[in-house]
Amino acid sequence: MISNVTRFFLAPASAKPLAALRIGLALTLLAQAYFLRLEILELFSSTGYLQGALIHSFHIPGTPTTSMFAAWMSRLSLSEDLTILLLGGAYVLSLVFMGLGLYTRASSVVAWFLHWTLMNSNDSTNYGADLFAQVFLFYLMLSPAGGAWSLDVYLGRTSPAPTSAARLSLRIMQFHLCIMYLASGIEKASGLQWWNGQLLWRALSMPIYKQYEMSWLIDYPFLTQLGGWSTLLFELGYIIFIWPRRTRRFWILAMISLHLGIVVFMGLGIFGVLMAMLTPALFGVSPEKGVLAARECAATTSNLQRGLAASPLVSSSAT
Amino acid sequence: MQTSRMLPILTLLGAVHLMLVIAGASYIDLSEFGPVGNALNYYGEMSGSNKSYGFFAPGVGAQARTRFEVIDAAGKSTLVSLERSSSHEADLRINNITGQLTANDGEEDTDDQDAARDLRRSVAASLAGKVFGRYRGAQAVIVRVDEFNPVDMPEYRQGLRPKWEEIYQAKFVQDTGIMGVPL
Numbered sequence: 001m002i003s004n005v006t007r008f009f010l011a012p013a014s015a016k017p018l019a020a021l022r023i024g025l026a027l028t029l030l031a032q033a034y035f036l037r038l039e040i041l042e043l044f045s046s047t048g049y050l051q052g053a054l055i056h057s058f059h060i061p062g063t064p065t066t067s068m069f070a071a072w073m074s075r076l077s078l079s080e081d082l083t084i085l086l087l088g089g090a091y092v093l094s095l096v097f098m099g100l101g102l103y104t105r106a107s108s109v110v111a112w113f114l115h116w117t118l119m120n121s122n123d124s125t126n127y128g129a130d131l132f133a134q135v136f137l138f139y140l141m142l143s144p145a146g147g148a149w150s151l152d153v154y155l156g157r158t159s160p161a162p163t164s165a166a167r168l169s170l171r172i173m174q175f176h177l178c179i180m181y182l183a184s185g186i187e188k189a190s191g192l193q194w195w196n197g198q199l200l201w202r203a204l205s206m207p208i209y210k211q212y213e214m215s216w217l218i219d220y221p222f223l224t225q226l227g228g229w230s231t232l233l234f235e236l237g238y239i240i241f242i243w244p245r246r247t248r249r250f251w252i253l254a255m256i257s258l259h260l261g262i263v264v265f266m267g268l269g270i271f272g273v274l275m276a277m278l279t280p281a282l283f284g285v286s287p288e289k290g291v292l293a294a295r296e297c298a299a300t301t302s303n304l305q306r307g308l309a310a311s312p313l314v315s316s317s318a319t
Numbered sequence: 320m321q322t323s324r325m326l327p328i329l330t331l332l333g334a335v336h337l338m339l340v341i342a343g344a345s346y347i348d349l350s351e352f353g354p355v356g357n358a359l360n361y362y363g364e365m366s367g368s369n370k371s372y373g374f375f376a377p378g379v380g381a382q383a384r385t386r387f388e389v390i391d392a393a394g395k396s397t398l399v400s401l402e403r404s405s406s407h408e409a410d411l412r413i414n415n416i417t418g419q420l421t422a423n424d425g426e427e428d429t430d431d432q433d434a435a436r437d438l439r440r441s442v443a444a445s446l447a448g449k450v451f452g453r454y455r456g457a458q459a460v461i462v463r464v465d466e467f468n469p470v471d472m473p474e475y476r477q478g479l480r481p482k483w484e485e486i487y488q489a490k491f492v493q494d495t496g497i498m499g500v501p502l
Contacts, residue, residue, distance in 0.1 A: 009330060010326055010330070032408060035405075035406035035407075035408035035409060036406070036408060036409055036412070038403075038405045038409065039405065039409045039412065039413070042413075042449075043412060043416075048449075049401065049413065049416050049445065049446060049449055050416065050442065050445050051445040051448055051449070052445070054441050054442065054445050057438060057441070058419075060364060062361065063364055116365065120364075122416075124415055124416050124418075124419050125412040125413075125415050125416055126415070127411065127412075127415060128374055131367060131370050132367075134366075134367040135366070135367035135368075135370070138365065138366045138367060164323065164326055165326075165329070168326070168329060168330060168333060171333075172333045172336065172337060175337050175340075176337065176340055179337070179340050179341055179344055180340075180344065180372050181372075182344075183344035183345070183371065183372045183373075184372040184373065184374060184376065187371075187372065187373040187376035187377060188375065188376040188377065190376070190377045191376055191377025191378040192377075192378070193377065193378035193379065194376075194377075194378070197472070198378070198471050198472060199375065199378055199379055201469075201471070201472050202378070202379040202469035202471070203375060203379045203469075205469045205470070205481060206379065206382050206467065206469060207382060207384070207467060208382050208384075208411070208414060215475075218472060218475055218476060221472055224472075267407050268407075268411075269407060269408065270408050
């Protein structure tokens, strides 16, 4: 029993799922940065939408903020706007490095810290996409995410060998996703709107989310009810059905469909893509294939060494 | 070797972290547990482990929008919004900021009500200032906040349609500050 638990949490694993998450998150956040490029000063500067001291009302107390950096940089005669642009540039650069897997650990730390700083700097603009980015940047910073599909591996700076740390990191992230979907499902299930089909009807009619004219749904109420029920099923059932191999593939497809549905029908592009990427990266990319390949490689190397050692030429040169 | 010796400690830390995730998802406020709680709460801010996940739960409520009536020297008025449609992602965030004009509407405590009213007025003034900056000829800006309440299916079948209703209004005039009061 104990050995099974130990194997589940600590058996050496390939870093491929972590690498998939690293690349997916970097690309999504780079897209987000591109969409926000014209608004960065308006969102975070004291001459932006929240002017003067008002922006401080939306700082998260005791945490690093752009204002804090601006105060430091003012000693070097750098303006607040230039400081924010420099921070934004450093954030984008760290995401590029993180995505490529170049100086992965350092770039992940910088990406996490600057993302956190931007989040703290104007709490009133944050929404779900920022929360999940923060959570998974934190994990990436601590995990060996540069151990696969990275320039660090290609350049020989990081070993691609399976590690227990990769398995442990993966398990913690997988459990976090399970807790998140369960909590989300329970909260949704406590509201009548998710059961009687009103939620999708109401959400799709909200101007901020409305992408298409969906009033025809009034003639097909079972569709909105089905949508509500299936969301509850997929979220509440996630913690159970994502683990067995027999149901995993279906659940991964269900979660991708659910989140891409949010992109298509509600226009929440970054949020939907980020969420749609999490489950396939953490549950769909096998951490075992790399392990098997590494084991096969090690076995082949070991056999080769044994065979070569039998050769007098090699044994003499080896000694 | 060093890593393998660290594994039990890392596993324990991972378990504690997941407990904090469960606490966050269950809306447990750790800052109530003294200095240790405050430290854990700070860790929660760093790691995102103190967050909850009630998206669209338990239901969908109202949506607010903020528009600005720009009045020029000739008295001509134009209705504008801060959203520039450069991207939906940007518009969402601007909408979140303007949403502060309706935040904390339900505060019961008088002090909280006053604080919410002060904050709302400051946000309205700030946003109006932004509009003055964009429309140089503006003499006055009226901040108008409307609320959209979706209509349930049975009501819709009976002919009821959702509409925007004004819930807040404040007028700002160049150099003289606020003129109007909230509705």
